Amino acid sequence: xxxxxxxxxxxIGYISEESLDFIPLKLLEMGCLPGxxxxxxxxxxxxxxxxxxxxxxxxxxRKETASKIIILKANL
Amino acid sequence: xxxxxIKVALIxxxxxxxxxxxxxxxxxxxxxxxxxxxTVDKKQGTSKLSATQNAIITDLPGTYxxxxxxxxxxxxxxxxxxxxxxxSPDVILVVADIENLKRNLLLFSQxxxxxxxxxxxxxxxxxxxxKGITIDLSLLxxxxxxxxxxxSARKNEGIEDVKAAIIRCHVAxxxxxxxxxxHKIDPDYFAKLKEISPNYSLYELWLxxxxxxxxxxxxxxxxxxxxxxxKDVSKLKKxxxxxxxxxxQEINKILKKTYIxxxxxxxxxxxxxxxxxxxxxxxxxxxxxxxxVIFQSVFDWASVPMDFIDxxxxxxxxFAKSNLPSGxxxxxxxxxxxxxxxxxxxxxxxxxxxxxxxxxxxETGYMSRVVFLMDKxxxxxxxxxxxxxxxxxxxxxxxxxxxxxxxxxxxxERLITILVxxxxxxxxxxxxxxxxxxxxxxDKKIFGFLxxxxxxxxxxxxxxxxxxxxxxxxxxxTLKIKSKSFFVVEMPxxxxxxxxxxxxxxxxxxxxxxxxxxxxxxxxSIILWFLASNGSSSFDNAExxxxxxxxxxxxxxxxxxxxIASARLENSYIGVLGKTIEPAIRPLGYDWKIGIALITSxxxxxxxxxxxxxxYSVEADDENTxxxxxxxxxxxxxxxxxxxxxxxxxxxxxxxxxxxxxxxATLAIVKRETKTWKWPLIQLFGMGLLxxxxxxITFQILS
Numbered sequence: 001x002x003x004x005x006x007x008x009x010x011x012i013g014y015i016s017e018e019s020l021d022f023i024p025l026k027l028l029e030m031g032c033l034p035g036x037x038x039x040x041x042x043x044x045x046x047x048x049x050x051x052x053x054x055x056x057x058x059x060x061x062r063k064e065t066a067s068k069i070i071i072l073k074a075n076l
Numbered sequence: 077x078x079x080x081x082i083k084v085a086l087i088x089x090x091x092x093x094x095x096x097x098x099x100x101x102x103x104x105x106x107x108x109x110x111x112x113x114x115t116v117d118k119k120q121g122t123s124k125l126s127a128t129q130n131a132i133i134t135d136l137p138g139t140y141x142x143x144x145x146x147x148x149x150x151x152x153x154x155x156x157x158x159x160x161x162x163x164s165p166d167v168i169l170v171v172a173d174i175e176n177l178k179r180n181l182l183l184f185s186q187x188x189x190x191x192x193x194x195x196x197x198x199x200x201x202x203x204x205x206x207k208g209i210t211i212d213l214s215l216l217x218x219x220x221x222x223x224x225x226x227x228s229a230r231k232n233e234g235i236e237d238v239k240a241a242i243i244r245c246h247v248a249x250x251x252x253x254x255x256x257x258x259h260k261i262d263p264d265y266f267a268k269l270k271e272i273s274p275n276y277s278l279y280e281l282w283l284x285x286x287x288x289x290x291x292x293x294x295x296x297x298x299x300x301x302x303x304x305x306x307k308d309v310s311k312l313k314k315x316x317x318x319x320x321x322x323x324x325q326e327i328n329k330i331l332k333k334t335y336i337x338x339x340x341x342x343x344x345x346x347x348x349x350x351x352x353x354x355x356x357x358x359x360x361x362x363x364x365x366x367x368x369v370i371f372q373s374v375f376d377w378a379s380v381p382m383d384f385i386d387x388x389x390x391x392x393x394x395f396a397k398s399n400l401p402s403g404x405x406x407x408x409x410x411x412x413x414x415x416x417x418x419x420x421x422x423x424x425x426x427x428x429x430x431x432x433x434x435x436x437x438x439e440t441g442y443m444s445r446v447v448f449l450m451d452k453x454x455x456x457x458x459x460x461x462x463x464x465x466x467x468x469x470x471x472x473x474x475x476x477x478x479x480x481x482x483x484x485x486x487x488x489e490r491l492i493t494i495l496v497x498x499x500x501x502x503x504x505x506x507x508x509x510x511x512x513x514x515x516x517x518x519d520k521k522i523f524g525f526l527x528x529x530x531x532x533x534x535x536x537x538x539x540x541x542x543x544x545x546x547x548x549x550x551x552x553x554t555l556k557i558k559s560k561s562f563f564v565v566e567m568p569x570x571x572x573x574x575x576x577x578x579x580x581x582x583x584x585x586x587x588x589x590x591x592x593x594x595x596x597x598x599x600x601s602i603i604l605w606f607l608a609s610n611g612s613s614s615f616d617n618a619e620x621x622x623x624x625x626x627x628x629x630x631x632x633x634x635x636x637x638x639x640i641a642s643a644r645l646e647n648s649y650i651g652v653l654g655k656t657i658e659p660a661i662r663p664l665g666y667d668w669k670i671g672i673a674l675i676t677s678x679x680x681x682x683x684x685x686x687x688x689x690x691x692y693s694v695e696a697d698d699e700n701t702x703x704x705x706x707x708x709x710x711x712x713x714x715x716x717x718x719x720x721x722x723x724x725x726x727x728x729x730x731x732x733x734x735x736x737x738x739x740x741a742t743l744a745i746v747k748r749e750t751k752t753w754k755w756p757l758i759q760l761f762g763m764g765l766l767x768x769x770x771x772x773i774t775f776q777i778l779s
Contacts, residue, residue, distance in 0.1 A: 020317060026564055028320045029141040031179050041347070045356035046452035049461070051567060057179055058346075058567040060448045060461075065563070 004052060005067035007040040013071035014038070015054075022068040031055030038071060081122075082131045082246050083164075085155060087187065088171035089180050090138030091441070091568035093199040096229035097171055098135045099576050101238070106580070119584075125239040134165070137482075140179070142186050143287065143316070145562065147482045147490075150289075156190055157283060157291045167245050168194045169238070171229075174201055174209060175569070177335060181220075181327045182320070188222065188254035189279035193245045195223045197238050202228040208338030216334040221252060230574050253279065255326045261318045272301045286312055349570050353445045363446060370433045371471070371537075374503075378425040385425075389418030408605060416601025419686055420594040423473075426503040428586045430472035434465070435581040439573035447565050457545050458552025460484060460563055463493040467544065470500035471537070473589050474742045478749055488559035492551045494749060495759060498742055499544035501537045501734070504681040508733050509536055511685055515708055516726035539734055596740050600679045604687060607650040618643040645691060650676075664732065664768070665725040665775040667713070674732075679740045681733055724778035728771040736767035 007013055015023075017034045032038070032054050041058065042051035049062045088094040102121025119135040136155060137148035144150035158164050168187055172180035177198065188194055204211070217224045223241040227234030258266035258278055269285070270278045275293075284290050285305045294302070306312070352358055393414045400406040437443045443465060451461030462484050469477035477497045484490040501509075510533075517529050614621075622643045626636065645651050653675060654668035661671050669691050677684040692707040711720040737743070743756040750756070 020321075023317075024562065025143060025313070025316055025320065026140070026145055026562065028317060029143070029182055030564065030566070031324075033321060033324055042350055042354050042448075044354065044448055044452060045359055048452045049448060049563065049565075051350070051354070051448060055178065056176055058569075060444070060451075060563075060565040060567055062451070062563050 002071050002073050003067045004038055004040070004061075004069045004071055005050070005063045007038075007071070007073075009040055009043060012037060012039045012074045014074065016070040016072055019068065019070035022070075024065065027059075027061070027065070027069075030059060031057045032059075032069065037074075038069075080129070082125070082129065082242060083166045084123075084131045084133045084169050084242060085165035085167075086133055086135045086169050086171065087152060087183065088138060089140055089173065089176070089183060089566075091566060092138070092171045092173040092176075092180060093229045094135065094138060094171045095577055095580075096574055097169075097197065097199065097227070097235075097238070098133065099580050100229050100232055100235050101131075101133055106584075123239065125243055129243060131167075131239075131242060133169075139183065141183055142283065145485045153283065153287055153289060156187070156192075157280060157289060165192065167242050168192050169242065170194060170196050172196060172198050174198050174204055174211075175207060178324075178327055178331055181331070182323055184220070185254045185323045185327060186279070188220070188251065189257070189277065191251050191253060191277045191279075193248060193251045195225065195238065195241045195245050196220065197225045197227050197234075197241075199227050199229055201226040202231055202233065210336045210338075212334040216330070219330040219334060220254065222254075253277065255323050257282065257319055257322065260322050261315055265315070269305060273298050286316055346569050350445070350567075353442065354448060359445070359449050363449060366437075367468075370430065370468075373433070374426050374429050374471075378429055381425040382422055385418065385422045389414060389421070392418075407609065408602065411609075412602045412605030413598070415686055415689075416598040417594075419601065419682055420590055420597050422507075423503050423682070424586055424590065426506070427472045427589050428582050430469070430503075431476075431582045431585045432578065434469060435578045435585075436573045438581075439571065439577060441568040441570045444565055444567050448567065451563065455561075457548040458489065458492045458555075459496075459548055460486065460489045460561065461565065463489065466493050466497050467500055467541070470497045470502060470544075473502050473504070474498045474500075474739065475589060475745050476585050478742065478745050481749070485563075486559045486561045488555060488557040489561060491557065491750065491755070492548050492555070494746060495551060495755065496544040496548045498737055498739065498759065498763065499540050499547060499735070501540040502681075502739075504739065505536075505540075505733055507682050507685045508677075509533055509730060511705060511708065512721070512726045512730050514705060515721045516723045536730060536734060543735065596744075597680050597683065600676065600683060601686065604650065604676050604683070607653070608645065608648050608691070611644075611648040611652070615644060615647040615649075618647050663775070664771045665728045665779065667720070669711075670725075670729070677733075678736075678738045681738045684733070724775050727778055728775035731774045732767045732771040734767075735763055735770055737763035 002013060003019075004013070004015075015032060015034050015036050015038055020034050023032055036055045038052055038054040040050060041053050044050065044060075047063075049060045050066055051058070051060050052066075053059075086094060086098055098119070098121065101123040105123070106119065106121040121133050121135070123131045123133050125131050134155070136152045139149040139152045142149075142153050142156060144153050155163070155165070156168075170180075170184045170187055172184065184194070184196055198211070211226070213224060213226065223245050225234055225237045225241050227238060229235070256278075258270065266278060266282075269281050272281055273294075276284075281302065284294070285302055288306070290299055290302070353362060393410045396406065396414065397410045400409070434443075437446075446464055447461035449461075450464045454460055454463050463481070466477040466480045469480055474497050477500075478494050481490045481493045481497075484493060513529050513532055517532050520528050522528055522531070611618075619640050622640045623636070626639060631639070646655070650672050651668070654672035657671045657675065658666075658668040661674065666674065669688070672691060673684045673687040676687045688708060692711065708721050709719070712718070713720045713722075737760045743760060746756040746759060747753055
């Protein structure tokens with residue numbers, strides 16, 4: 001199963017409907033909506049947190065949160 | 077404030093240029109105060125809207141929604157829900173960033189549903205063309221059913237339009253909601269909720285339920301009914317999720333018609349800069365380099381104005397002494413009040429320079445990258461990436477540093493950060509370190525270029541930072557607080573800092589330091605002066621007794637005066653106090669005179685130098701105008717016949733000052749931020765104990 005945490009640098013995915021229950025309200029409000037395109041921009045030097053671009057927002061989130069958000073990878 | 081003034085609340089996401097707009101609207105007519113009953117700073121300013129109309133503008137903390145996760149954000153909710161005629165805003169001014177309009181409109185849609193007249197100011201439109209964005213303004217106004225203004229706050233464009241829109245909006249009738257949530261999610265549920273009270277909009281009632289926040293005006297009966305809705309928590313959560321998605325659907329529909337982005341025109345400076353600043357090697361390298369530059373500047377640049385302030389206050393005191401009639405009042409002025417004020421003013425240069433750097437780093441967007449770099453490291457010690465900003469600010473002053481923890485969402489991480497911040501070497505320790513180092517460390521070079529004194533100072537800073545980290549780790553392992561660690565940080569686009577914003581920020585922070593710490597330091601100087609110039613009967617008889625005691629010693633008049641002064645000090649209230657604690661501090665290498673300085677500097681560390689100056693100058697004869705350093709240098713330990721401030725004593729004192737919680741203003745702030753005396757008392761005794769043990773060990777090993 002792919003999550004935001006399993007994306008590689010530069011890779012793009014789409015947030016799946018089934019992850020809705022696991023996305024914290026805060027992230028939802030910042031644009032992490034089901035169906036939204038999410039790109040992994042950077043990984044912090046110590047492998048955590050990660051820097052993503054979703055729905056036009058550039059956000060840093062921890063891997064723990066990212067691993068709960070299921071995605072469908074593009075170009076699979 | 078007149079009755080006709082329009083009360084405007086300024087709201088927006090972080091990094092939208094909200095502060096720029098506030099500065100443009102209010103200029104120098106700004107005031108910082110406290111929200112009644114809450115501990116967060118309230119920034120307010122007056123703006124002249126037209127020839128006859130003024131507005132009182134309140135700048136609220138940046139937030140992504142009115143469902144708060146941090147203390148800063150909860151202020152926004154509280155202000156908006158307050159159904160108090162005096163406090164509640166007439167018009168809300170929402171600031172949005174042209175580039176992130178979609179996300180910004182989420183907050184706007186929530187505010188609009190509160191049915192308060194709202195103006196939307198879309199900022200940074202000067203970059204519209206470069207980013208390939210086009211907007212259909214008139215259609216957007218119609219779709220959002222509100223006043224929309226395009227502005228560029230940094231370039232001072234569109235500010236007059238904002239003012240006009242506020243007036244129009246204020247005159248217009250009651251506003252209508254943008255996204256009626258009632259019929260979209262669970263119509264029956266929301267219909268029942270709405271029945272509770274006709275005095276509130278549906279969205280207000282919904283917020284009271286979900287946020288567990290009830291304005292004073294809610295009746296007991298209404299509150300009971302609202303509480304009944306709270307029972308099914310999972311349902312609430314589900315509906316909140318649905319609500320957010322529904323809002324985004326509506327926003328997307330509107331933006332599709334009115335907002336077009338041609339991505340091919342966008343440049344990618346952000347990506348390139350991020351590659352450097354968050355690089356696994358260069359990222360940390362650049363951050364370290366930056367810290368070195370900051371500290372170098374704080375000490376180098378600040379020393380010139382600090383020396384000037386020091387000299388000026390000494391001159392003022394001298395001038396007052398020689399020109400005012402001698403007496404109690406003059407003494408109070410020259411020995412208590414003037415040095416007291418000087419002791420506060422002298423820190424302004426250092427604090428201003430440090431806050432200048434912090435403001436610039438925040439403005440450019442670099443701070444978010446530091447947070448990103450440091451999160452994993454800080455987490456190991458029970459804090460999070462955002463804790464790095466308070467820890468850096470702490471090197472200027474713990475007070476604003478502790479206030480800067482308000483953005484940390486997790487209570488445990490925030491509390492740990494608050495508790496360890498006082499270990500970082502604040503500028504009040506600097507005068508203590510500076511004088512002790514110059515007394516006990518020889519001024520020589522090692523390896524030909526490193527200054528030994530500078531190196532010792534640097535290790536004291538390292539000691540403070542290391543202790544903060546270790547203390548955080550211990551607290552992390554011992555504190556049993558359940559608090560979900562949640563971390564989302566926006567990485568804003570890089571920007572050139574605005575001179576105006578940086579200027580206002582530095583002025584405001586420095587001012588709040590002077591007012592917060594200044595009151596305490598000044599009050600203490602006066603108390604200290606009183607305690608040193610008064611005492612019980614043996615104090616009053618000191619002169620007579622001394623003259624009798626030395627009657628057949630044939631002393632010169634000068635020697636006699638010195639003996640009298642010594643006896644007076646020893647028998648003053650403060651002298652008695654110092655003597656009382658002497659047995660306890662003897663193992664650390666201190667005598668009762670140092671003890672006095674220790675006691676007084678529990679209120680504020682920098683008082684240490686001033687106290688010794690007072691003590692030794694009360695003792696000294698009038699013609700001796702040597703500096704405090706010379707006085708300390710020549711102070712003799714009567715037991716050994718050697719210098720009082722030798723290497724072991726000096727080191728022991730520096731270690732004591734590195735660890736002890738000697739700052740009343742900080743304790744007061746910690747009390748305010750944690751809402752209990754428990755944590756400041758733990759800080760006071762915990763750090764005090766550590767200081768005692770550590771300086772005991774230092775002294776015993778070295779001597």
